[in-house]
């Protein structure tokens with residue numbers, strides 16, 4: 001066993017930028033967020049933070065290793081995060097986590113910035129993934145809106161059906177690619193910074209243009225693309241339906257009709273304060289009371305805020321401000337855009353700032 005690598009599994013790990021190719025444009029806000037004021041939109045609109053998941057782009061756009069996070073600061077050569085979680089699962093992920101999920105991190109965290117409206121799509125449930133995709137995970141996800149572009153008047157997302165639509169009729173809409181009607185039968189929900197939307201696997205959804213967010217997901221890249229053309233790319237049917245028979249794949253689409261109130265009550269999640277320490281506080285943005293798949297918290301640090309890993313790992317993104325993270329083995333400077341994988345073995349630690357600092361804390365599936 002490599003002693004040096006093992007010591008890495010016992011220290012907070014600074015993550016390198018890890019952009020992923022997609023067939024839609026965006027990413028300018030990620031560039032700005034990371035301090036590059038001249039950064040522009042490109043076909044790299046997503047940053048996969050602390051990811052141990054391979055990105056699955058269609059056809060010739062599939063690139064082995066894309067999506068996988070790497071640790072390189074202070075090392076003679078880069079080490080894939082995945083090799084650390086596989087070699088030192090208990091230190092990295094935590095004993096209870098390993099018991100339940102093996103060496104799978106059971107979490108995918110992204111920064112996503114869409115310049116255009118994204119395709120209407122859906123994701124498989126766990127049960128479907130287990131039966132047809134040889135995976136213990138489907139893809140429930142959640143959106144935590146960080147900002148919206150000022151030039152977009154009414155930023156929005158599309159989610160769930162708002163009127164009854166039979167499977168046969170929906171299939172006809174898909175075959176015709178009647179996007180106008182596909183959009184009309186979905187809820188259009190206005191969003192702004194701070195909003196949290198829960199996207200249960202199976203629900204049709206799309207992110208509107210100009211929305212910059214943290215996205216938490218189950219650790220897969222399975223998408224059922226209900227809409228097939230986007231910014232000059234047109235996907236074939238077999239690329240849109242997970243390589244399975246379309247009617248089988250479409251059987252996982254959740255046709256439940258939501259009222260506006262049900263969308264607000266069940267899919268738009270209200271944050272709650274969990275604790276306060278002096279002027280600092282921790283808020284639950286979305287917790288295990290909504291889904292077992294992941295949790296997202298916001299740490300508001302004024303002066304100091306103590307925290308602990310309680311035997312589980314987390315992935316941190318500094319959203320705003322600057323300061324440092326003090327832990328048993330030393331300290332790490334933090335500033336807006338810093339991304340950290342915090343191994344389960346870290347235990348108690350303290351966030352400190354002379355001004356203020358806001359941190360997004362992502363946690364994996366419940367054990």
Ligand SMILES: [Zn+2]
Nearest residue numbers: 121123141205
């Ligand atoms: Zn999605």
